[in-house]
Amino acid sequence: MIFQGRFAGKVMVVTGAAQGIGAGVAIRAAAEGASLVLVDRAEFVTEVEQEIIAAGGKAVSVTCDLETYEGAAQAMAAAVAAFGRIDILVNNVGGAIRMRPYAQFEPAQIDAEIRRSLMPTLYCCHAVLPVMLDQGAGIIVNLSSNATRGIRRVPYSAAKGGINGLTQALAMEYAESGIRVVATAPGGTSAPPRRVPRNAEGDNVQEQTWMAEAVEQVTSSAFMKRYGTLDEQIAPILFLASDEASYVTGSVLPVAGGDIG
Numbered sequence: 001m002i003f004q005g006r007f008a009g010k011v012m013v014v015t016g017a018a019q020g021i022g023a024g025v026a027i028r029a030a031a032e033g034a035s036l037v038l039v040d041r042a043e044f045v046t047e048v049e050q051e052i053i054a055a056g057g058k059a060v061s062v063t064c065d066l067e068t069y070e071g072a073a074q075a076m077a078a079a080v081a082a083f084g085r086i087d088i089l090v091n092n093v094g095g096a097i098r099m100r101p102y103a104q105f106e107p108a109q110i111d112a113e114i115r116r117s118l119m120p121t122l123y124c125c126h127a128v129l130p131v132m133l134d135q136g137a138g139i140i141v142n143l144s145s146n147a148t149r150g151i152r153r154v155p156y157s158a159a160k161g162g163i164n165g166l167t168q169a170l171a172m173e174y175a176e177s178g179i180r181v182v183a184t185a186p187g188g189t190s191a192p193p194r195r196v197p198r199n200a201e202g203d204n205v206q207e208q209t210w211m212a213e214a215v216e217q218v219t220s221s222a223f224m225k226r227y228g229t230l231d232e233q234i235a236p237i238l239f240l241a242s243d244e245a246s247y248v249t250g251s252v253l254p255v256a257g258g259d260i261g
């Protein structure tokens, strides 16, 4: 479904825009009138840019690593250079790299989960604030997860708990500056195979078994006993990003078929 002109005149930055939920948010927001800044470390993010432009929309892409503060600063600077402002930031980068019992995580793997699923959002929120404070307005939508209560990915759960905390605290601190900060907490989501896998090393048979245990827990925790679709994740993100949600801030909306995370 498209709401014609819902984001007309708005500049939206989407991180992790090359595939999955991020690409879907960007393509639909562009169709609803937003000018898009597509940020990803995967070079093929340019294909999403080309798709939006071919459909008559406006988009630029930025290739950088948001696990570094420099990457976050580069992304925001590129957005301002391209479109002069940032109305909406969707912090979508994240995702559990490995599924395993916590006792089986190696220390470096714990760090990697926090770097993937907490630091890009923490850095991007900081990097965008001067722009939004200058404007006296801005909207930040973060991607959390129902995994804050889930098995086989405790470091990722901790990272997403961090997303919930920063969403609430940032909203409280900057509400009077005209900045709204919100999040969705998706549940299991069906999507085409990832071009960029979560775990570049691939999953061995044992890891696939642990993954299956997590999938079973996620499915049984949902009242609806099923995964969601990409569209079912994209729609609530865009509602929160729109002016229809103008009195919503500091909220984390579970989008998980009844699982509240």
Ligand SMILES: NC(=O)c1ccc[n+]([C@@H]2O[C@H](COP(=O)([O-])OP(=O)(O)OC[C@H]3O[C@@H](n4cnc5c(N)ncnc54)[C@H](O)[C@@H]3O)[C@@H](O)[C@H]2O)c1
Residues within 6 Å of the ligand: 015, 016, 017, 018, 019, 020, 021, 022, 039, 040, 041, 042, 064, 065, 066, 067, 068, 091, 092, 093, 094, 095, 096, 116, 117, 120, 143, 144, 145, 146, 147, 185, 186, 187, 188, 189, 190, 191, 194, 196, 197, 198
């Ligand atoms: N898909 C799900 O089932 C699900 C469930 C709950 C929460 N979520 C959350 O939703 C968000 C999107 O999930 P998804 O499955 O669509 O993601 P995905 O793994 O399919 O895609 C993530 C994108 O982010 C990019 N990326 C990763 N690290 C980056 C970095 N350091 N710098 C720049 N780009 C980087 C990747 O290249 C990729 O294009 C994540 O935050 C995830 O935790 C997803």
